[in-house]
Amino acid sequence: MNERLWCFEGGRSGQFIVDSVMAARGESLPLTPRLSVTRGGSACENPAFRLKGVLSNERYVTRNERNQLTAKQQEMGRPESAQGALIPIRKSPEWWGLPQDERRQILEEQSAHIKLGLGALPQVARRLHHCRDLEQPEPFDFITWFDFSPGERPIFDDLLGVLRTTEEWQYVEREVEIRVTRDTTTGP
Amino acid sequence: MNERLWCFEGGRSGQFIVDSVMAARGESLPLTPRLSVTRGGSACENPAFRLKGVLSNERYVTRNERNQLTAKQQEMGRPESAQGALIPIRKSPEWWGLPQDERRQILEEQSAHIKLGLGALPQVARRLHHCRDLEQPEPFDFITWFDFSPGERPIFDDLLGVLRTTEEWQYVEREVEIRVTRDTTTGP
Numbered sequence: 001m002n003e004r005l006w007c008f009e010g011g012r013s014g015q016f017i018v019d020s021v022m023a024a025r026g027e028s029l030p031l032t033p034r035l036s037v038t039r040g041g042s043a044c045e046n047p048a049f050r051l052k053g054v055l056s057n058e059r060y061v062t063r064n065e066r067n068q069l070t071a072k073q074q075e076m077g078r079p080e081s082a083q084g085a086l087i088p089i090r091k092s093p094e095w096w097g098l099p100q101d102e103r104r105q106i107l108e109e110q111s112a113h114i115k116l117g118l119g120a121l122p123q124v125a126r127r128l129h130h131c132r133d134l135e136q137p138e139p140f141d142f143i144t145w146f147d148f149s150p151g152e153r154p155i156f157d158d159l160l161g162v163l164r165t166t167e168e169w170q171y172v173e174r175e176v177e178i179r180v181t182r183d184t185t186t187g188p
Numbered sequence: 189m190n191e192r193l194w195c196f197e198g199g200r201s202g203q204f205i206v207d208s209v210m211a212a213r214g215e216s217l218p219l220t221p222r223l224s225v226t227r228g229g230s231a232c233e234n235p236a237f238r239l240k241g242v243l244s245n246e247r248y249v250t251r252n253e254r255n256q257l258t259a260k261q262q263e264m265g266r267p268e269s270a271q272g273a274l275i276p277i278r279k280s281p282e283w284w285g286l287p288q289d290e291r292r293q294i295l296e297e298q299s300a301h302i303k304l305g306l307g308a309l310p311q312v313a314r315r316l317h318h319c320r321d322l323e324q325p326e327p328f329d330f331i332t333w334f335d336f337s338p339g340e341r342p343i344f345d346d347l348l349g350v351l352r353t354t355e356e357w358q359y360v361e362r363e364v365e366i367r368v369t370r371d372t373t374t375g376p
Contacts, residue, residue, distance in 0.1 A: 002325050054321045059247070062289040101250040104288075133242045133321040137190050 001040040004055040006129050008086055008143060009036040011047035016084060016180035024164065026090070026174030035086065035180050037145065051088055053129025053143040060104050065114050072121035081125065081147035085156065086178040088131075088140035095171035096132075096141075111166035120159045123152040140174065147182075189228040192243040194317050196274055196331060197224040199235035204272060204368035212352065214278070214362030223274065223368050225333065239276055241317025241331040248292050253302050260309035269313065269335035273344065274366040276319075276328035283359035284320075284329075299354035308347045311340040328362065335370075 010018065010029065014036030021031045030048040042050060061069070095103065107113045117126065127145045131138040148156050160177070163169060198206065198217065202224030209219045218236040230238060249257070283291065295301045305314065315333045319326040336344050348365070351357060 002323060005323060052323060054323070056321050057284045057291075058288055061287050063287045066287045096245045099249050099251045099254045100246055100292075103245075130321050133244050133318050135190060135193060135240060135242070135322050135324070 002054065003040065005040055006053055006055070006127075006143075006145075007036075007038045007040075007042050008051045008053075008088075008145070009038070009042065009044040009047035010034070010049045010178075011036065011044045013044060015183060017183050019179040019181055020177075022177045022179075024175040024177050025172055026176075029088075029176050029178065034183075035178065051086075051131070051140065051143055052134060052138065053131040053140075054134070055127070056130045060107050061114060065108075065118075068118055069114070069121070072118065074122045074125045076125040076127055076145070076147050078125065078147070078149075080149040082182045082184065083150050083153060084145065084147040084180045084182065086143065086145055086180065087160075088143045088174075088176055089172055090140045090174040091171045092173045106171070107168050111163075111168035113163065113166065113168055116159060116162055120155050123155045124148045124159065190242065191228065193228055194241055194243070194315075194331075194333075195224075195226045195228075195230050196239045196241075196276075196333070197226070197230065197232040197235035198222070198237045198366075199224065199232045201232060203371060205371050207367040207369055208365075210365045210367075212275075212363040212365050213360055214364075217276075217364050217366065222371075223366065239274075239319070239328065239331055240322060240326065241319040241328075242322070243315070244318045248295050249302060253296075253306075256306055257302070257309070260306065262310045262313045264313040264315055264333070264335050266313065266335070266337075268337040270370045270372065271338050271341060272333065272335040272368045272370065274331065274333055274368065275348075276331045276362075276364050277360055278328045278362040279359045280361045294359070295356050299351075299356035301351065301354070301356055304347060304350055308343050311343045312336045312347065 010032035012033055014034035016035040016037065018032055018035050021029055032048045036043050058066070125147050129143040131143060132141040146156060198220035200221055202222035204223040204225065206220055206223050209217055220236045224231050313335050317331040319331060320329040334344060
């Protein structure tokens with residue numbers, strides 16, 4: 001089993017009730033009653049969609065930025081974090097064709113992606129999964145999975161809103177926003 | 189089919205005659221008569237080993253460095269490039285735990301990895317494949333595939349020798365060096 005692999009499946013079962021599915025850019029994903037989030041591999045038969053991604057090393061964060069993030073960030077799955085959002089994103093070939101220094105420049109120096117994320121800590125917890133380098137071609141390059149308590153939802157909404165106005169988002173070809181609520185009646 | 193996926197298989201068939209297999213660090217791979225190199229997926233049944241990797245975006249190279257590389261590098265598979273080397277490498281968890289700026293610092297500012305590679309151009313052609321973020325756990329993080337003409341072999345040998353003395357190589361846990369000759373009697 002790959003401990004770094006996570007599987008996100010939309011279907012009739014799963015720990016999360018799907019509240020909405022919205023295409024922020026490009027094609028949407030099907031609206032399903034539930035979202036299943038599983039470590040190591042698939043948990044659903046015939047889901048309406050199955051997205052996979054792996055936890056990996058940081059691609060842009062510096063030591064100083066990491067220290068700031070580590071000091072403030074919380075683990076996912078806090079008891080009060082009843083709300084979640086799954087945001088798969090695909091960037092353009094133009095983005096992937098940029099050298100490392102220019103991607104970093106756009107991501108942080110121009111778009112303040114890391115700094116904006118830091119501003120939403122500790123209320124919003126986040127986990128980034130990479131899908132661009134899997135063996136089978138995937139429809140997205142990243143999947144980010146967030147959770148927060150219902151009262152902190154405005155912090156998350158503001159973060160999304162600001163990120164979508166940045167220079168970095170000019171390179172986003174497809175983005176879907178799936179909002180969920182944890183089903184507390186059936187366990188974690 | 190994943191156009192970015194390459195499969196390297198050691199067995200009884202393949203375009204390349206295996207001249208030697210040497211463990212530079214850690215466990216070796218089996219010595220086989222042939223090496224098969226295939227785009228998109230596996231070509232062999234029951235190979236002694238099968239390594240997969242994907243072409244991906246650059247992780248460290250800057251615009252300036254890329255310009256220098258692009259100006260000098262040659263495509264793989266030149267008619268005179270009868271010799272090849274397959275070098276799969278795994279780095280340590282310590283390496284992967286470093287933030288981006290510190291990995292870059294070690295790789296280039298301390299170890300001159302890009303600059304050393306540039307010094308072996310255009311004689312040595314090179315293609316880097318990533319395997320750390322595949323769905324199934326792989327035994328290596330990278331596979332680098334090189335070719336060159338027999339007369340240019342000393343340039344390649346020197347490159348390997350110097351790289352292995354660098355600070356970056358302190359983070360290499362496993363490295364295997366497979367030398368091959370293209371079988372010109374059976375086509376490309």
